[in-house]
Amino acid sequence: MPIELWLQLKTLICSNCRDIETLNEILSCLRSIKSRDSEKGRLVLDATYELFLAQHILMTTNCDSNIGKEKLTRIFGVTVSRVVDHLYDMQICLENYRGGTIKEALKFFKTDIDIANYRNDFVHGNMPSFYVLYEAIDKLTELIIEIYWKAFDGDISWPKDESNNEMKIVENIQGILDIVKSPDTGLSNYNNFINQDNVKKVRHYIITNCNLFIKLLMTTKNLIIFENVDVENNITGSYTFVPLSHHLITMKNILKLLSEDGDVFELARFTGECAIETENEYIKKQYIYWTSWLVKKIVTEKLIDEWEVKELVKLCIILDLKECLDKILENYPDKLEEFASSCMSKCNEMETDDEVKVALYLLLLLY
Structure with missing residues (x-):
């Protein structure tokens, strides 16, 4: 045809x-x-x-x-x-x-x-x-x-393999990182960023399958460094993780893309779950860093609703992210107090150590 x-x-x-x-x-x-x-x-x-x-x-x-x-x-x-x-x-x-x-x-x-x-x-x-x-x-x-x-680029071939689609998403994420890493691209400016071909394709993936995009963003060798040592930044397992500058610029712009067309809460939630479940300490530090960075950005800009605030509070308490909890308290004081009262009223019904930890932590934070 x-x-x-x-x-x-x-x-x-x-x-x-x-x-x-x-x-x-x-x-x-x-x-x-x-x-x-x-x-x-x-x-x-x-x-x-x-x-x-x-x-x-x-x-x-x-x-x-x-x-x-x-x-x-x-x-x-x-x-x-x-x-x-x-x-x-x-x-x-x-x-x-x-x-x-x-x-x-x-x-x-x-x-x-x-x-x-x-x-x-x-x-x-x-x-x-x-x-x-x-x-x-x-x-x-x-x-x-x-x-x-608007996103149609002339490709009318029928998708044959889901893994091929996933590979395209990963390639476009890598393409964005490569462009941002190049000097004098001016892609720290969001308006310049969104006009890049790779970004237009990524926006389409975010709109059509946000959860898959988030999974591939945070579990492939793009923003997460899987080697034990990053020579460029002298990061080893004994050091505090510091992200590469072009990773920070990329994440900042992707967060804005997700706030417009995707789900910023799901990005923070998924990253936090990775931090909890990952056993490798070097990789865990990266997930904890990005979880903290995302939560602080999201709550400061007030991009989430009441239920999502409560879920992020639980995540931050389990990961012991004190700065994030302070930011949530600063930007959502009423919601946090309501959540604390609700936890206190259900103390006798709590079944897991994490639930007890959340309740006690909220008490210390607020009172």
Whole structure:
């Protein structure tokens, strides 16, 4: 199939032109691609077609009459239901996980989770309003464009091997580190950083499978040094770990990327879990350093919610990160006091040493 047709479709979809002629051309391209595509089951094509067909029907239907508006409301309801179901299936394909809710799927793609309620209301016979469904279609269209069409680079090959995809993520992370390490690149500036090709690809991975990206970022030979001695910085097992300067710049920019399109809490949580579970003292020091660095940045910028604050408190107490706890107390004093009160009230129910340690540490910290 000619790649030119796909690229033409991308241009039309990303143009934000929604006149009837453009909509006709978009739908024509989609029909042609779907009928000629040897790989069936591209969910993003199905979702894109549903959304632009709904917009085409809107342009060609009389909305002033009650009959016209009722017809459109039902069509919009079907569109929202189908697209949400496609997104749910996409998450399953990306994470190889089934069992979550539709709301969790929408949260995964960072769009309005209320759309799940509109979808559920519609399929159970409780018709949402025309304007609510119209707005939902707008948001879903923006989402599909952002996560797929803007990032589409002309590669229409069907993924054959998950490990190959993981290798691409690792290669792009390494590519970022190599660029940042080069002198005079100016990539300490975030606006310069995000315009790099490797970064654009990494942003796409963050949007589509954030957990996999975080896992590969923190468990491969990129930010974590697996040799016993780093000659450049004279780091050995007996020294306090000091990261390389280009590692710090990269992590600072990746944290900002995750705050915009991913999950900063998951990055801190995963890194902390690695620090707890790793037995090698040299590697453990690195994970502890990065956990501390991440927590302090995240709580200072107030990037997390109440539940996530509590989870980070537990992590910091187990790892004995006093400076992090001070930062949490400084930025979330009310939440910490509520958590401490809750722990004290459940003292008799605590079953593990870690739970007891959390409760006692909070007492000492606050009182």
